[in-house]
Amino acid sequence: MPISNDLHDSSSPATASAACFQWQTAPGAAALSLLFLDGPIPPAAFGGALANVDNIPRRVWLKDDTGNRIDEAMACREGSGCLLTLHGGPAVRRAMEQALAAAGIKEAPAFPFGRGVFAARTLSLLPQARGAGAVALVLEAAGQREALRRALIEPSGIPSLLSESSAARYLFDPPRVQLWGPVNxxxxxxLNALCGRPLxxxxxxxxxxxxVIEGQCEHAGFTIRLFDAPGVWTGGSELDAEAQRLADTWRREADLTIHLVPPGAEAASPDGGWVVPSRADEGSGAGVSIHDPASLQALKDRLLEHFFGALRRLPPERRFALHPRLREDLGNSPEAARVWLD
Ligand SMILES: Nc1nc2c(ncn2[C@@H]2O[C@H](COP(=O)(O)OP(=O)(O)OP(=O)(O)O)[C@@H](O)[C@H]2O)c(=O)[nH]1
Ligand SMILES: [Mg+2]
Known part of the structure; x- marks a missing residue:
């Protein structure tokens, strides 16, 4: 991943001998806090969790000087320092500040992380990122200013940039999958098996x-929204028919419909979507069964590949988690987008 050389201001107060820190997000009950550590971090600080941090964001467990766990964070190298994405809230913040003091790391007077508009705006998406995989991709994208500049210099690269990054919207607004099919x-x-909870x-x-009942399926750090629905049947009451009609309006808004076909039922002829045999342990064995963890895993893998596969297969320097405003600017005029790089 290219490191943007404007992520870190050269006038930063860090010296070769002293690390310093600065919060990049305001205190409060936010979902995420960003902390930038500049300069050489003492190897033993935080239980040694930051000793081998590199350009690819990864999870670390931060510990205080007595070995107590403070928080599970994402850590990523940025310029001469390290960017940490912690859980928000005052307790984690206070515990971090105590651990920083114990490690001899002082608060820096203001030095702007992400002085570049691109990095700052991309990072502003972090609180909306849903899942650890999404956080990692946003952190990577913030450092890709040079790759973006190269794409913008070559105007024919913009359409492919836009199509490659289109799936990135699911990092912030997880894809919606509607479960559909006959009663029983x-x-x-x-829904319960994929979400791991009796919803x-x-x-x-x-x-x-x-x-319609909503659940969330977390898989490999990515989030997918799943919707259960009343079954399709003709034997029900007017109330059942009304519930069906309502569910059908939800289905049309879904990004994908999974048509479940239980043993003995006619295979659906869906208008798009997937046809998946259900209760497979009672049928031919092909399809999905809640009693067969491998079949559940295979379905989750297939969903992940469908929504995020293309994005994850791109080389790191093209995995842009583009800010929606930048996508809009790029769609309207490549020239307008250049202000992001100034
Ligand atoms: N053997 C087996 N039984 C299953 C499986 N999935 C569901 N069942 C059973 O099938 C019956 C119906 O399951 P539900 O999940 O309630 O079916 P549904 O499609 O939500 O039904 P409606 O809400 O009535 O439309 C229950 O008795 C379940 O225990 C499966 O994979 N294998
Ligand atoms: Mg049901």
């Missing part, structure tokens, strides 16, 4: 689910 297809059971009631009684 196993939609609610699958929806399940049972052999047909038409048990009467509403």
């Amino acid at each position: 297809a196993g939609k609610s059971s699958l 929806a009631a399940v049972g052999a009684e047909p038409g048990l689910t009467r509403d």
